[in-house]
Amino acid sequence: PKRINVRIEQIKHSKCREDFLKRVKANELKRKEAKAKGIKVTAVAWKCLVMDPNKKAISDFYKTYDAAEYAKPLAMRIKEKKKTKDEERKRRRSSSLRLSHKI
Structure with missing residues (x-):
């Protein structure tokens, strides 16, 4: 069985x-x-005694007196993929090979 940790203050009927x-x-x-x-x-x-499930729930509409504010999404930063040790070794070898051929 799954367990959740909840404080008593958070529980309500x-x-x-x-x-x-x-x-x-x-x-x-x-x-x-x-x-x-x-x-x-x-x-x-x-x-007439039974509750109608198709009956819509009572809802409220709230008026806003100010103009609507539009939120822009934050710019995304693309993280580089973490390279494994083997990939890092290959990169170093290839760069050292390139240098040795140029000389």
């Missing part, structure tokens, strides 16, 4: 459980109201 419990309480109230009115909770009426 998920909010989805609270939403689920709120929905359960709301559904219980709806069932009690329907029972008091004498309405049977059939499959059609049950749909």
